[in-house]
Structure formats: C-alpha cells, structure tokens
Amino acid sequence: MLIKKPGSVPGSDIPASEITPYEVYLNRRRFMGRMARAAVAAAVTPGALAACDFQGGSAEAAEGLAAGDAAGGGIGGSSGGRAQEDALTPYDDVTQYNNYYEFGTGKADPARNAGSLKTRPWTVTVEGHCERPGEYAIEDILARFPSEERVYRLRCVEAWSMVIPWLGFPLKDLLTWVEPTSRARFVELTTLFDREQMPGVRRPVLDWPYVEGLRMDEAMHPLTLMATGLYGRELPNQNGAPLRLVVPWKYGFKSIKSVVRIRLVEEMPPTSWNKAAPNEYGFYANVNPEVDHPRWSQARERRIGEIRQRPTLMFNGYGEEVASLYTGMDLRRWF
Amino acid sequence: MGLGPLLWVAWQLGAQDLGANPIEAVLHLTGRWALVLLLVGLCVSPLRRLTGWSPIIKIRRTLGLFAFSYASLHLLVYLVVDQGLAWSFIVEDVLKRPFITVGMASFLLLVPLAVTSTRGWMRRLGKRWQLLHRLVYPAAGLAVLHFYWKVKADTFWPLVAAMALGVLLLARVPWRRWVHRESRSSGTR
Numbered sequence: 001m002l003i004k005k006p007g008s009v010p011g012s013d014i015p016a017s018e019i020t021p022y023e024v025y026l027n028r029r030r031f032m033g034r035m036a037r038a039a040v041a042a043a044v045t046p047g048a049l050a051a052c053d054f055q056g057g058s059a060e061a062a063e064g065l066a067a068g069d070a071a072g073g074g075i076g077g078s079s080g081g082r083a084q085e086d087a088l089t090p091y092d093d094v095t096q097y098n099n100y101y102e103f104g105t106g107k108a109d110p111a112r113n114a115g116s117l118k119t120r121p122w123t124v125t126v127e128g129h130c131e132r133p134g135e136y137a138i139e140d141i142l143a144r145f146p147s148e149e150r151v152y153r154l155r156c157v158e159a160w161s162m163v164i165p166w167l168g169f170p171l172k173d174l175l176t177w178v179e180p181t182s183r184a185r186f187v188e189l190t191t192l193f194d195r196e197q198m199p200g201v202r203r204p205v206l207d208w209p210y211v212e213g214l215r216m217d218e219a220m221h222p223l224t225l226m227a228t229g230l231y232g233r234e235l236p237n238q239n240g241a242p243l244r245l246v247v248p249w250k251y252g253f254k255s256i257k258s259v260v261r262i263r264l265v266e267e268m269p270p271t272s273w274n275k276a277a278p279n280e281y282g283f284y285a286n287v288n289p290e291v292d293h294p295r296w297s298q299a300r301e302r303r304i305g306e307i308r309q310r311p312t313l314m315f316n317g318y319g320e321e322v323a324s325l326y327t328g329m330d331l332r333r334w335f
Numbered sequence: 336m337g338l339g340p341l342l343w344v345a346w347q348l349g350a351q352d353l354g355a356n357p358i359e360a361v362l363h364l365t366g367r368w369a370l371v372l373l374l375v376g377l378c379v380s381p382l383r384r385l386t387g388w389s390p391i392i393k394i395r396r397t398l399g400l401f402a403f404s405y406a407s408l409h410l411l412v413y414l415v416v417d418q419g420l421a422w423s424f425i426v427e428d429v430l431k432r433p434f435i436t437v438g439m440a441s442f443l444l445l446v447p448l449a450v451t452s453t454r455g456w457m458r459r460l461g462k463r464w465q466l467l468h469r470l471v472y473p474a475a476g477l478a479v480l481h482f483y484w485k486v487k488a489d490t491f492w493p494l495v496a497a498m499a500l501g502v503l504l505l506a507r508v509p510w511r512r513w514v515h516r517e518s519r520s521s522g523t524r
Contacts (some may be wrong), residue, residue: 089355098354105489108354158487160356205489276488295484296432300424304355308419 050296086153089162091231093304098238099156100257101205102191102198109200112237116197117258119242128188128264131179138242144177145169147228150246155252155287155316157273160302166246167229172220174262180216184264187219188212188246192258198225206272212256213269213283214247217325223318227260251285282335286326287316291335357415365409368481369437372402373475373497383504396452398470406442406478434484441477444470475500 100110103117122138147167155161175187193209195201199207218224225246228235235241240257248256253273263269273281280294289299289312300309315322326334353360376398383391418425428435448468450456457464479500483493 005421093355160359203491244517292431295434297424297428302356302358302417305418307358309417 005319025179082172084189086163087305088151088165089304094162094164095236095239097304099158099252100200100238100240102193102200102208102210103238104200105205111236112239113199116190116199117237117241118197119237119258122242122260124243124259125261126178126263127261129181129184129266131181131222132177141174141243142228145173145226149232150225151318152223152225152246152248153247154246154252154255155301156311157253157281157285157293157298159296159298159300159312160304161316162304165231166225166227167232168225168227168246170222171224171226171245172222174226178264180264183266185216186265186268187214187216188261188263188265188269189214189256189259190261190263191256192260207275210256210272211253211269212245212271213265214254215268215325218247218322221322221325223321229261249287249315249322251281251287253281254285284326284331284334286322286331286335287312288335290312291332349350358412361412362409362417365405365412366482368407369402369405370475370478370496372398372405373471373478374496374503376402377471377475377500377503382505400449400452403445406445410439410442434481437477437484441481444474444477448474469511472504 096111097107098110099107100114103110103113120138123135123139124138125135127133147169149165149167151163151165153161153163171187189212191210192198193201206230215226225248227240227244227246228242230236230239235244240255240259243259244257245255245259254271268283271281271283273285274283287298292298301312302309313319376395379391379395379398383389414420414425418428429439430436448471451460451464451467460467479493479496482496483490486493
C-alpha cells in the first residue's frame with residue numbers, strides 16, 4: 001500500500017506516533033477497573049459515585065493520546081467551542097467493537113467471524129454514467145491513489161462514537177479519474193455479498209447486499225474518504241477491508257464497508273437501512289442533535305472509552321466544512 | 336435478602352471483559368438476566384401443576400428476587416452511569432422514548448412484588464397477595480416489549496422471549512376446566 005505522508009521522509013518507517021500508544025492500553029485496563037468499582041459503589045451508595053474521578057479518567061486518556069491528533073492530516077473540522085478532547089480511540093476498541101451485520105449482529109461478532117473474508121483478489125466495478133467504467137483490481141486502485149492519514153470522528157446512529165486515524169484517499173480523486181458525465185447525480189456503493197464468506201447474510205436482517213449512496217457533491221467533497229487502512233496498518237476485515245467509505249459528518253451506517261461496486265446514477269439510490277426502516281434511517285443521515293431517532297435521542301453520544309456522555313455536534317463537528325452542502329434544506333424532512 | 340445478590344451480581348460484572356462499551360454491555364447483561372429469570376420464575380407454577388411436586392414453589396421467590404436484583408442494577412446503571420443522574424434527560428427519555436417508558440413501567444410493577452415477597456407480607460395480605468402478584472404478567476410483557484423496542488434490527492431474541500412468555504401465559508389458562516365443561520355439556524344429550 002502506498003502511504004503518502006505529508007512531511008515524512010520517503011522510505012522511513014511508520015512514525016511512532018501512529019503505533020497504538022502503550023498508555024492507551026494501560027488506560028483501558030484502568031478504565032475497566034474503575035467501571036467495576038463504580039458499578040459496585042453505585043449499587044451500594046449512589047453518592048459514592050461522585051467521589052470516583054471519572055472526568056480525571058477521561059482527561060488522562062486524552063492527554064496521553066492528544067499527541068495522536070498532531071500526526072498526519074489532523075482531525076479536520078473546527079466547530080468552535082468544542083470543550084472536550086478528541087483523543088484517539090484505542091486500536092482494540094476500533095477493531096473489536098463493530099457493526100458489520102454480514103458477520104453477525106453482535107458488536108464482537110465481526111472481529112470473531114470476519115476471518116473468512118477474502119480480501120485478495122478483490123475487484124471494484126465502476127459503472128454507470130461515467131467515461132471510464134470497468135473492473136479495477138484493488139492493487140491498481142491502491143497504486144493509483146496513494147493513501148494519506150486522516151483522523152476522523154465517527155458517530156454511529158446508535159449514539160456511540162470513536163476517533164479513528166484512517167488511511168485513505170479522497171473518493172473525489174477516484175471519481176474525477178473515472179470522469180462522471182452530467183447525468184451522474186448520485187453515487188451508489190455496494191458491499192460484497194457472499195454466503196460462503198459472510199455467515200451473517202444467511203439471515204435476512206437487512207436486504208442484502210448492503211447498499212449506500214451519496215449525492216454527487218457529497219461524494220466529491222474533500223472530506224469523503226475511501227479508507228484503505230487504520231492506525232497505519234491495513235484495514236482489518238471487521239472494519240471493512242480492503243476498501244471502505246468514510247463520511248465523517250454522517251451517521252456511521254453511511255460509511256459502507258468492503259466496497260465491490262461504485263455506480264454513478266441519475267436517481268437517488270435506495271439504501272439498505274432506509275429500506276429496512278424508512279422512518280428511522282434517511283438517505284442523508286447527517287449527524288444532527290436536533291433530529292432524534294424515533295426511538296432514542298440523538299442529542300448526546302457515548303464516546304467509546306469515556307463514561308460521561310457528551311453532546312452531539314451538528315454534522316459531527318464538521319459543519320464548517322459541509323454545512324454549505326445543505327443550505328436551504330429542511331434537515332428534519334431530509335434526515 | 337435483596338442487597339446480597341445485587342452486590343454479587345455487581346462484582347461478577349466487574350470481573351468480566353466488558354469490551355469497548357462496558358456500560359452498554361452491563362445494561363445488556365443485567366437486562367437479559369432480569370428477563371430470563373423472570374421467565375424461568377414463570378415456569379415454576381406450570382411445572383408444579385405438571386409434576387405435582389409442591390416444594391418447587393420455594394424457588395419461585397428466589398428467582399423472582401434475583402430477577403428484581405438484576406432489574407434494579409439495570410435501572411441503577413442506566414440512571415447513574417449511563418445518564419449520570421441528569422434528570423432532565425432521564426425524564427425526557429421516560430416520556431418520549433416508548434421503550435424506556437415501558438421499561439420503567441415494568442420495573443415499577445416489580446417493586447411491590449419484591450417488597451411483598453416475604454412470608455410476613457403473605458400472611459398480612461392473605462388472598463390479596465395472590466392477586467397482587469398477578470402483576471408479574473404485565474411486568475413480564477412490558478419487559479419483553481422494552482427489549483423488542485430497544486433492538487435496532489435484529490429482533491431474534493426479543494421474539495424468542497415473546498414466544499416463551501406467550502407459552503408460559505397460555506400454560507396458565509384453565510384448559511382442563513374448559514375441556515371438562517365441553518364434555519359435560521355434550522354428555523347431557
């Protein structure tokens with residue numbers, strides 16, 4: 001995999017700042033211990049909880065890891081007044097707490113079951129309204145579009161979130177290269193659908209294969225990333241290897257994994273979660289604390305690794321970069 | 336008797352690897368055990384009738400109290416750890432999120448059952464004790480609904496729980512009395 005590192009010496013090793021810091025690992029175990037003692041304390045005397053220093057815990061995690069922000073492309077998104085740190089989520093959590101229903105609906109299932117996913121050979125079919133449709137081998141894609149590090153927040157619709165140092169290239173680069181025609185108004189992406197490799201698809205939890213889509217301007221936005229790795233390494237299978245989308249200002253289900261097809265279409269494509277529950281999951285799915293999910297609030301979220309919930313930010317904190325895409329749009333209607 | 340299991344349960348949970356989202360894991364575990372123990376408790380009376388072995392009724396109270404312990408821990412973790420005792424958010428949740436409304440209702444129905452689980456109360460209430468403890472049926476139903484409305488898309492286990500509850504409730508319908516009535520009426524021809 002070609003990794004483009006701004007400012008790094010060609011041929012040098014991956015810088016130390018990208019390796020999961022040991023303090024992160026330690027902090028996680030300390031956090032567990034604290035959780036356990038807190039649960040008991042809470043059970044016996046709710047007042048005791050106040051004595052447990054949770055803010056201290058998460059600040060500790062933050063200061064140990066804030067260095068991660070400095071690496072590579074930085075976190076992007078600068079909505080003013082963000083009071084809390086955006087520390088990197090530990091590698092273990094990023095890779096063992098996943099929603100990838102093709103490998104089971106439990107959070108631990110993808111890490112357990114995704115070993116059966118074969119990521120080589122891998123072809124991405126580009127079709128639809130473009131000048132360069134074709135079947136492209138993943139090796140060619142990785143060679144043509146060098147990856148760089150992007151640290152993004154990821155906010156799941158279930159109201160938990162992470163901060164992940166992705167490796168990837170802008171979808172814009174790939175789309176520009178395939179030359180969309182004027183009839184291409186949306187981009188539709190599809191995940192692999194394989195009964196042999198993916199035990200979860202034997203159950204019709206969703207209408208397989210998993211399909212997602214973006215409006216053309218969203219797809220061409222500089223933030224929209226085709227991710228090829230995380231934490232300086234190749235994408236683990238459970239995170240959507242070998243190629244996945246990351247759209248940081250939208251709910252995580254838009255960030256489709258293990259892409260095998262990219263189609264440029266004229267009409268808004270039907271997307272999997274919208275088909276499953278149209279009143280709960282929209283096409284746009286922009287992170288919006290003011291529009292609740294019918295069954296739960298979207299005003300707050302649990303950052304993985306923290307105890308206290310934190311307020312959810314409009315567009316997941318990327319409002320400065322993306323709000324202009326939606327001027328004049330009723331975001332309650334187009335949720 | 337109530338606090339003991341609570342502490343034991345809390346320590347158990349502390350010892351497990353709860354993963355990246357321990358609060359969610361604890362809520363899931365405590366909720367699951369509360370529901371399972373409630374359903375197992377509902378098996379006791381039908382089993383007593385089937386086997387004719389009366390002493391089995393003694394485990395019913397234990398099961399019920401354990402279920403209540405888990406439900407209490409579930410609620411406590413939600414209020415204190417998940418919501419950080421942020422009462423405005425909690426009230427909003429209870430009022431606006433149906434799955435939390437029914438969950439809260441289910442717990443509230445269990446409280447008088449736990450309180451009156453002692454022999455003292457059985458004596459004090461007499462026949463009314465049996466009537467009061469029928470509240471376990473709506474409590475269980477609401478708990479299943481709470482579970483069903485909570486899950487995102489995979490309704491497998493909530494549906495299993497619903498079916499189990501359905502069977503356990505049907506087992507309580509006085510079938511024999513109806514059948515007996517049927518054969519009696521047809522016999523008079």
